[in-house]
Amino acid sequence: MRRMAQSMSLFREYIGNYIKTKLTYRADFWVEVISDLMFSAMNLIFIFVVFRQTPALGDWSEAEVVFVYGYFMIPYGIFSTFSNLWNFSDRYITKGEMDRILTRPAGSLTQVMLENVDPPSLIGSLVGIGIMIAAWLRLDLPFHWYDPLVLIVMALGSTLVYVGLYTALAAISFFSDAPTGIVPLIYNIQNYGRYPIQIYNRTIRFLLTWLLPFAFVGVYPASFFLVGHGGRAMAWLTPVVGAIVLALGLWVWRSGVKRYRGAGS
Amino acid sequence: MLSAYLDFVRIRFLMMLAYRVNYYSGIIIYAINIGAYYFMWKAIFGDAETLGGFTVMQMTTYIAVSWMARAFYFNNLDREISNEIRDGSVAVQMTRPISYLMVKLMQGFGEGVFRLLLFMVPGMIIVKLIFPIELPADPMRWIVFFVMLWFSFLINTQLNIMTGLFAFFVENNQGLMNMKRIAIDLLSGVILPMSFFPGWARAVLSWLPFQAITYLPSSVFTGRLNGSDVWNAVLVQAIWFAVLTVPIAWMWRAARTRLFVQGG
Numbered sequence: 001m002r003r004m005a006q007s008m009s010l011f012r013e014y015i016g017n018y019i020k021t022k023l024t025y026r027a028d029f030w031v032e033v034i035s036d037l038m039f040s041a042m043n044l045i046f047i048f049v050v051f052r053q054t055p056a057l058g059d060w061s062e063a064e065v066v067f068v069y070g071y072f073m074i075p076y077g078i079f080s081t082f083s084n085l086w087n088f089s090d091r092y093i094t095k096g097e098m099d100r101i102l103t104r105p106a107g108s109l110t111q112v113m114l115e116n117v118d119p120p121s122l123i124g125s126l127v128g129i130g131i132m133i134a135a136w137l138r139l140d141l142p143f144h145w146y147d148p149l150v151l152i153v154m155a156l157g158s159t160l161v162y163v164g165l166y167t168a169l170a171a172i173s174f175f176s177d178a179p180t181g182i183v184p185l186i187y188n189i190q191n192y193g194r195y196p197i198q199i200y201n202r203t204i205r206f207l208l209t210w211l212l213p214f215a216f217v218g219v220y221p222a223s224f225f226l227v228g229h230g231g232r233a234m235a236w237l238t239p240v241v242g243a244i245v246l247a248l249g250l251w252v253w254r255s256g257v258k259r260y261r262g263a264g265s
Numbered sequence: 266m267l268s269a270y271l272d273f274v275r276i277r278f279l280m281m282l283a284y285r286v287n288y289y290s291g292i293i294i295y296a297i298n299i300g301a302y303y304f305m306w307k308a309i310f311g312d313a314e315t316l317g318g319f320t321v322m323q324m325t326t327y328i329a330v331s332w333m334a335r336a337f338y339f340n341n342l343d344r345e346i347s348n349e350i351r352d353g354s355v356a357v358q359m360t361r362p363i364s365y366l367m368v369k370l371m372q373g374f375g376e377g378v379f380r381l382l383l384f385m386v387p388g389m390i391i392v393k394l395i396f397p398i399e400l401p402a403d404p405m406r407w408i409v410f411f412v413m414l415w416f417s418f419l420i421n422t423q424l425n426i427m428t429g430l431f432a433f434f435v436e437n438n439q440g441l442m443n444m445k446r447i448a449i450d451l452l453s454g455v456i457l458p459m460s461f462f463p464g465w466a467r468a469v470l471s472w473l474p475f476q477a478i479t480y481l482p483s484s485v486f487t488g489r490l491n492g493s494d495v496w497n498a499v500l501v502q503a504i505w506f507a508v509l510t511v512p513i514a515w516m517w518r519a520a521r522t523r524l525f526v527q528g529g
Contacts, residue, residue: 031440038444042451049461050309053316057308181290188297199308204300 007110014114033120036080037127040073043194044131060196064226067135071222072194073128074151075158080121082113083163086183089173099262109167109253141225153239154221160242161216164249171249174256186212193218216241269363270371277375285383292388295332296395302328302456303396317461323487324458326398331455331483333392337385338418338478340373343442346429359521366426366517373422401488409495413482416502421449421478423509430513433520454480474505 022029047069051062060068092098092112101111136143169183189207193214197205208215216238224235281288306324310316319327346369349355358365392398401407428445431438450456452475459470459480470476481498484490490498 028437028440031437035440035443035447038447042447042456045451046456049457049463050305052463053461054309054311054313056311057305058311181287185290185294185297188294188301191298192301195305200304204304 006106010106010110010114014117018117018119029120033123036121036124040124040127044069058196058198063135063138065196067132067139067226068196068219068222069194070128070131070135072218073131074125074155075162075217077121077125077128078155078159079162080124081118083166084116084118085112085166085170088112088170093173096262098260108257141227147225150224154224154235157239157242158217158221160246161213164245165212167249168252171253171256174260190214213241213245270367273368273371274375274378277372278379281376281379288384291336291384292391295336295388296392299329299332299392299396317458318489319458322397322399323489325396327458327483327487329392329396329398330486331479333385333389334414334417334479334482335455336388337377337381337414338421340376340422340425342369342373342422343425343429343445346426347432347438347442350432366513369426370422377418401486406485409499410482410486413485413499413502416506417478417482419506420474420502420509423506423513424449424474426513427516430516430520433523449475449478453478454483474509477502477505
């Protein structure tokens, strides 16, 4: 509990510093937000253009596919804000900044995450909520009092899937300082998870469900709110899978930190 | 003079060769992306024979060849140029008796040759083994395709140079570079052939240089363009190449009077 409180106060300090540096280059903030959103805009344009040619994708309608995409944007935005570890290998291992982290009392992963916190990505989550609501209204879905609560649980579970996976991937650089090319590989596989998993063949479905569970960051939890796409059981697995993947990620990170010997320069 | 430039091609090629391991995973990544769109399009087609004038086979071929063409023409010259502008090393290069932009183009070409031989060709073979695609039988079509690919490289590189040179005029063009990359993927036809867009968008896009990068060469390759249309497509590319030299020359002249190094 005390550790949690300490992390929270660190978080406030880091955000304060973040805001101070960002105020120097104010225009950059908005440019970053816009270029983040453009990527999602491209995927949504793809969906819209494709559905001009066909009424359904498998048994998914346009609004349903958009709904799944909007859901995906929520955990993805939270993940990108707090777990911006893309340049971890370069900055902390090759350049040796990990030494500095390890001399401090706070948790190493907490520090690395806070140093790279990226609040503009949260705007993507807000846009995702907007897209979900719009699709919700178009689909005329029923609204229950517990839906917002379920959404929070699902979004957190999905976020943990991402955080756990990418923490494990970042920790690979503790074991091998040569670029392995595995992060971009996984990043591209993750694109499969944004669309209804039923369109893929069985191998890919298995991969996305049990090995690299990206389907839990899109179609499974989103199906909870959609009518007739069954599998509420799969939806409820989201927080469970999230917790397991996070535990695995933390375990890889810890064993990596133990092996860390410094850059030697 | 020419041999100096050719040396830049050679050096960049050898440099890329030294880091070739990075590109083996690149081939897998491109195969993954082609796969994602392949399944997507298969589901989109459903039971339909043709869609937007494409058969399933043509569509798969189109996706595969478009991604593989991207493996060739893609480069990071925009990032390189803007880094050199921001850290000031561009000033040193300007004093040399060779053209900075030509050097960049040649370095890009060295990378392109590397990408063609060690990325696009093996990638194409792997993709042909995995996915049902149909390669053209007519050797003439192959020749025209490679000529068009050369223009794709030139036009994409010109757009990269322009984006990179923006670093002279704005303090941070990172966002601009990201936007350019997305614009090229979306508007050049890598993820969606132009013929799927609604009429008004097609009309706008036909007046932009992006389609000359992917859509036109891939349409020739998949046999969707025939006869005089093929030569029209090549002509469109040549015209865009010529037109784009004008803003680059203008930016370069304007830039030289306002180099401003951050923290230099």
